[in-house]
Each structure stands twice: as C-alpha cells, then as structure tokens.
Amino acid sequence: MPCPALPDGFDFTDPDVLHRRVPLPEFAELRRAEPVRWIPQRAGLAGFQDEGYWAVTRHADVRYVSTHPEIFSSTANTAIIRFNEHIERDAIDAQRLILLNMDPPEHTRVRQIVQRVFTPRAIRALEDRLRTRAHAIVERARAQDRPFDFVTEVACELPLQAIAELIGIPQDDRAKIFEWSNRMIAYDDPEYAITEEVGQESATELIAYAMNMAADRKRRPARDIVTTLVAAEDEGNLASDEFGFFVLMLAVAGNETTRNAITHGMHAFLTHPEQWDLYTRRRPATAAEEIVRWATPVVSFQRTATQDTELGGRRIAEGDRVGLFYASANHDPEVFDDPGAFDVTRDPNPHLGFGGGGPHYCLGKSLAVLEIDLIFNAVADAMPGLTLVGEPRRLRSAWINGVKELRVSA
Secondary structure (H helix, E strand, O other): OOOOOOOOOOOOOOHHHHHHOOOHHHHHHHHHHOOEEEEEOOOOOOOOOOOEEEEEOOHHHHHHHHOOOOOEEOOOOOOOOOOOOOOOHHHHHHHHHOHHHOOOOHHHHHHHHHHHHHOHHHHHHHHHHHHHHHHHHHHHHHOOOOOEEHHHHHHOHHHHHHHHHHHOOOHHHHHHHHHHHHHHHOOOOHHHOOOHHHHHHHHHHHHHHHHHHHHHHHHOOOOOHHHHHHOOOOOOOOOHHHHHHHHHHHHHHHHHHHHHHHHHHHHHHHHOHHHHHHHHHHOOOOHHHHHHHHHOOEOEEEEEEOOOEEEOOEEEOOOOEEEEEHHHHOOOOOOOOOOOOOOOOOOOOOOOEOEOOHHHOOOOHHHHHHHHHHHHHHHHHHOOOOEEOOOOEEOOOOOEOOEEEOEEEO
C-alpha cells in the first residue's frame, strides 16, 4: 500500500489546520492509501503524555470504533482529542463526569436518566415556541437594513434559546450561558485571548449555576424538566454535580455544534445558489441531515484502546489513542455518491455528524434537526434573497469546525 503523500509533520488536530480549512484532500488521501495511520505528536502537546494517535478516516472504521466501547474507551483519556498543552492531568480526569466521556455501565445509567429530556413528546412540546422564536430572530435580523453577521444575529440564537427552554433557564440568564460556552471552546483562538484557565473557570461557573438550579428543585420540586432529572421519585435521578456536568455538555454539544451547522449550512446555500433556489421552492425534509453532513461541526473525537486489537489492518496497542475523524467519514465515496456535492435532497444519508452510532450517538439529534429545519424555513420565508458579503472567518480549534463571523445582506 503506498504511503500517503502528506507533508512532514502534518497533524489533523493542529488548530492552525482547521483555522484555514477542513483538510478534505488529506482525508481523501488517507482513506485511499492508509485509512488507519499513526500521527506522531510530541509528548504533552495535546495534553497527553504519549507520542501520538491513530487517525481513523473511513466511514466503516469510525462506526466500528464507535460501536465497540468495550474495546475503545471514552473515559480513559476523554473524547476530546486535543487539549491545550499546559493543561494538568487532573483537569482532564475531572471531565470524566461529563456523559460524553463515560463508558458503560455508568454511561448507560446517566443516559437513561437524561434521555427523558429528549423524548419525542418533549421535543414536540417545544416546536411551536421554537418556530415562533425562529421567525422572530430572522425578522429582527432583516429589519437592520444593512449587512450583518449571520452568526451572532441568526445562527447562535435559536440553539441557545432551545436549550434554555428545554431546562428552564430564565431569559435574563441566557446571555451568561452563551458567554460561558463560548469561552470553554475558544482557548485555541488567539483573537479571543482566552487561556485554558479562563475556559476552566467558565466551565466551573456554568456547572455551579446548574448545580444551584438542581439544589433548588430538590428543595422545592416543580413541574419542569430539572425536577424530572434531579428529584423524580422512584425513577433514578441525577446528583446535583451530575446535572451540572449535563448542562455543561448541553452548552457545548447542543449550542456550539448546532450554531455552526446552521452557519455552515447558510454559507453552503449561498455558495450553491441552485440548492438555495431548490430549498426555497420545495423545503425538502432531507435538508437538515445534508447540512449536518456537509458541516460536520465536530471534526473529531477520540477513544483509547482498552486492549491490543486490530483496525483497518493496523495493530492498535492497549492505551493507544484513536482519533475518529467524522469529517472524513462523511466524505467517504464508498458510502456517499459524489460526497463533495452539497445536495439537500440526498437520501439515504448515513452520515456520522451525530456520532458513529453506539452508546454515544447524539441524544439531541431530533432537537438539532428541528432547529435547523425551523431556522432555514424562517430565512427562506423572510430573506430568500440573502447574499454573501464576505468570506467566513473561521475559529482556530483542534476539533471544532467553527465559524466566528459570516457577513451577509438581506
């Protein structure tokens, strides 16, 4: 098998890589020639005292790792593939309390409790309110009568409001949730001048806020979702700290990712005008899934091998970190016809933008799809002639396909 023609030292988790672009050509080269490849790193560079990780780039291999938690652990080194090099190991280990970083059976217990938030009934109960909010968000943006930033004026608003509605965060506190979640993921971007310590402080503040909500409901149960999670009798419930870490996960997994999917989706529509014309006329129900495939807001997570094993013809040693590159899997030509095409009628669409299946498949998928559908229907109704004013300004990050600014005009 020929060696992939990658530049010396190329690392898919280098924040400068995603700051410029998603490395789709490099992913394609690995899928073709070496779908499971060792990527060397200096010890400590990603926060881990090892010498690198395995990059897994094929759809089938990403699914395999995702569906075998007994072989590939989320807890051992967490699911985050790269931290700041100055992070202490204790700070990494503390994140094991987040559902994303748990393995069965603890993951199974916590997930069975928190999935009460995402029942079809709970999501349906939000739909009318979120539709009203989506139209209000878009109308407010249109009324400015000047170019505006689609990220701050449109994309960030509905995901934040959906999470706040879901767990009952007061309107006056929602800006704090947005600020904390931004700081937690922006430490790789020098524009924000946010250190790892500031990100940790923001996480602590958000967890404390949520724990106070939980403690209040334990003292004074109400007819709301927080009470359902922390004070429901005979159904199992979350401890206050578990609820705090659940809200932290929602703030990142539910807010940041959906916001970036919406932003990338709008950019894709504006750079593929035939798709925007099709969407405004037909409103295909398949559009949200294609937007998530195209955007893949989480480029990668990781697992750690719990035993010696084999994957894609390579020997993986116990303790090795394994990078799951969803952005590559979502462009695998063995699975998708013409994966480089943005096609909102694509069906079937077995993308891995919500995870590769298994125990960590995205709990909030149905809510995210609803939000994407609602916001693009609102934009198509109120601003069908939206135009691009400038190129997107990308977030510098090791694992998030993020956009900081997208200037548009109605």
